[in-house]
Amino acid sequence: MTEPLLSARKLVKRYGRVTALDSADFDLYPGEILAVIGDNGAGKSSLIKAISGAVQPDEGEIRLDGKPIQFASPLEARQSGIETVYQTLALSPALSISDNMFMGRELRRKNIMGKVFGMLDKPAMDRFAREKLTELGLMTIQNIDQPVETLSGGQRQGVAVARAAAFGSRVIILDEPTAALGVKESRRVLDLILDVRSRGIPIVLISHNMPHVFEVADRIHIHRLGRRLCVINPKEHTMSDAVAYMTGARVPGGLAA
Amino acid sequence: MSDSPDPVVERNVTEQLARFEHHRHGPIDRLQHFLHRYPTMVPVIVLILSLIIFGLISPNFFSAFNLSLIMQQVAIVGTLAAAQSLVVLTAGIDLSVGAVMVMISVIMGKLSIDFGVPVPIAIMIGLFCGALTGGLNGFLVTRLKLPPFITTLGTWNIFLALNYFLSGRETIRSQTLNAEAPLLKLFGERFTIGGAVLTWGVVLMLAVFAVLWYALYKTAWGRRVYAVGDDPEAAALAGIQTKRVLMSVYVVAGVICALAAWSSIGRVGSVSPTSFFESNLESITAVVIGGISLFGGRGSILGPLIGALIVGVFNSGLRLAGVDVLWQLFATGWLIIVAVAIDQWIRKISS
Numbered sequence: 001m002t003e004p005l006l007s008a009r010k011l012v013k014r015y016g017r018v019t020a021l022d023s024a025d026f027d028l029y030p031g032e033i034l035a036v037i038g039d040n041g042a043g044k045s046s047l048i049k050a051i052s053g054a055v056q057p058d059e060g061e062i063r064l065d066g067k068p069i070q071f072a073s074p075l076e077a078r079q080s081g082i083e084t085v086y087q088t089l090a091l092s093p094a095l096s097i098s099d100n101m102f103m104g105r106e107l108r109r110k111n112i113m114g115k116v117f118g119m120l121d122k123p124a125m126d127r128f129a130r131e132k133l134t135e136l137g138l139m140t141i142q143n144i145d146q147p148v149e150t151l152s153g154g155q156r157q158g159v160a161v162a163r164a165a166a167f168g169s170r171v172i173i174l175d176e177p178t179a180a181l182g183v184k185e186s187r188r189v190l191d192l193i194l195d196v197r198s199r200g201i202p203i204v205l206i207s208h209n210m211p212h213v214f215e216v217a218d219r220i221h222i223h224r225l226g227r228r229l230c231v232i233n234p235k236e237h238t239m240s241d242a243v244a245y246m247t248g249a250r251v252p253g254g255l256a257a
Numbered sequence: 258m259s260d261s262p263d264p265v266v267e268r269n270v271t272e273q274l275a276r277f278e279h280h281r282h283g284p285i286d287r288l289q290h291f292l293h294r295y296p297t298m299v300p301v302i303v304l305i306l307s308l309i310i311f312g313l314i315s316p317n318f319f320s321a322f323n324l325s326l327i328m329q330q331v332a333i334v335g336t337l338a339a340a341q342s343l344v345v346l347t348a349g350i351d352l353s354v355g356a357v358m359v360m361i362s363v364i365m366g367k368l369s370i371d372f373g374v375p376v377p378i379a380i381m382i383g384l385f386c387g388a389l390t391g392g393l394n395g396f397l398v399t400r401l402k403l404p405p406f407i408t409t410l411g412t413w414n415i416f417l418a419l420n421y422f423l424s425g426r427e428t429i430r431s432q433t434l435n436a437e438a439p440l441l442k443l444f445g446e447r448f449t450i451g452g453a454v455l456t457w458g459v460v461l462m463l464a465v466f467a468v469l470w471y472a473l474y475k476t477a478w479g480r481r482v483y484a485v486g487d488d489p490e491a492a493a494l495a496g497i498q499t500k501r502v503l504m505s506v507y508v509v510a511g512v513i514c515a516l517a518a519w520s521s522i523g524r525v526g527s528v529s530p531t532s533f534f535e536s537n538l539e540s541i542t543a544v545v546i547g548g549i550s551l552f553g554g555r556g557s558i559l560g561p562l563i564g565a566l567i568v569g570v571f572n573s574g575l576r577l578a579g580v581d582v583l584w585q586l587f588a589t590g591w592l593i594i595v596a597v598a599i600d601q602w603i604r605k606i607s608s
Contacts, residue, residue, distance in 0.1 A: 075496050103497065
């Protein structure tokens with residue numbers, strides 16, 4: 001078996017008396033969609049925050065490509081090619097699609113205007129944004145200057161995923177990407193996720209939606225009581241198995257990690 | 258369910274997602290969308306209408322001389338409004354701009370006249386002090402996380418007190434300035450183009466707006482200012498160092514206030530610690546009428562310039578029509594309320 005691209009061993013994170021992560025392990029292999037599921041309060045989001053740099057674990061080790069890493073902020077995780085699409089999307093509604101795609105890493109002109117006066121290379125940014133949206137099948141966008149707030153929920157999600165896919169060279173983390181969406185829009189986003197995987201970038205998908213998880217995931221990481229309970233193959237287990245493991249109604253036989 | 262989904266459904270998906278369009282209905286909706294895209298059109302339309310109406314009422318109104326006089330009258334408040342706009346774009350408000358301006362004018366005047374500092378150096382020190390005042394506001398807002406309204410309410414009083422302390426409540430007279438520091442009155446110098454009489458203070462105001470326009474629309478800093486004002490959490494998650502951006506906004510606003518201070522010495526002709534007492538509120542008025550949303554992240558930087566001009570046009574027009582001064586205040590009051598109501602209406606689009 002290939003080596004995991006991103007892995008974590010024995011992560012511990014305490015908030016006062018609460019232990020959010022209790023010696024948690026995590027493995028993401030190249031090119032896969034790994035779903036992370038768990039009951040509310042199981043520590044899913046603490047785990048994701050630890051690997052995306054939003055919180056720093058108290059103990060344990062995270063490795064990217066086998067090398068130990070430590071992220072002091074989401075910015076550092078991004079610089080290592082790990083992009084996160086937050087549940088809130090982190091888009092600026094009044095700014096354009098193109099502005100949002102390049103938020104915090106704008107391109108400057110290569111000439112004097114760019115170097116001395118910091119002039120943005122708007123044409124290059126627009127071209128790149130259009131290209132990336134096209135790659136993900138968002139082809140008929142008329143106006144890349146359109147403010148994000150004029151888009152529907154699914155379209156906004158599309159822009160956020162496109163942004164992550166454009167810059168996330170190693171790993172893309174999606175936090176509840178379909179939670180706020182209707183049936184049709186959820187379908188579109190799931191399709192985007194499959195599209196991104198087909199381009200070779202592994203995805204971590206956090207979701208409460210079992211049908212969505214079972215539809216797209218290659219492996220399912222079940223989180224319970226602050227640690228990884230087991231990893232199951234969605235083809236060999238049913239949704240009710242997963243829910244039973246998640247809630248502790250049943251203990252996975254011989255699968256515990 | 259774990260089987261692969263219906264391929265037909267799957268293909269339609271991306272096509273649907275690709276349609277970025279809104280659903281327009283009646284002319285009102287269309288107007289709302291138009292104003293949402295071009296928020297500056299509201300003050301532009303109001304300015305044009307008020308010019309036409311006052312032009313019809315009083316024949317002298319449309320003379321080049323009168324129009325240029327309006328420009329001169331709004332030069333100081335307009336420059337302050339530029340500083341105010343930056344802070345309001347980040348969903349803040351700066352009540353201290355007027356006090357900073359008057360205090361800096363006193364610093365420039367005192368250093369030049371009483372302490373014998375060469376005038377250009379006194380001006381440089383004044384600009385630096387402007388940056389410091391902005392830095393203090395920025396520090397309190399970003400590090401101590403105090404609300405901008407309360408922070409600047411506090412610093413307004415502090416700067417006002419320092420202003421009285423530094424000046425000893427005494428005015429530096431025009432003759433003294435003419436004799437010892439004419440450079441301080443530079444922006445009061447007049448020049449004529451055709452029948453229009455302009456001051457360098459007007460040019461300074463226009464230059465400040467031009468530079469800000471460039472910085473806000475053509476540089477990464479500007480995009481970040483808008484993003485931080487629009488949704489600070491989203492901006493932070495998207496990788497923007499929001500505190501640094503906010504800090505820079507307050508410092509730049511402070512420097513612009515110091516430029517306004519230099520300009521104000523020329524406008525008044527003397528250095529008076531009791532002048533421009535209401536200029537902080539007047540700058541907010543110009544920003545609001547100019548269509549910059551008090552909730553941050555929305556509006557064009559050119560709006561407040563037009564907002565300041567609208568107030569100037571109303572004041573001049575009503576005066577020429579022989580109306581009592583109190584009605585100028587009355588009109589300005591309604592302009593503010595209508596401007597905020599329109600802003601609220603335009604913002605409804607996003608929900």
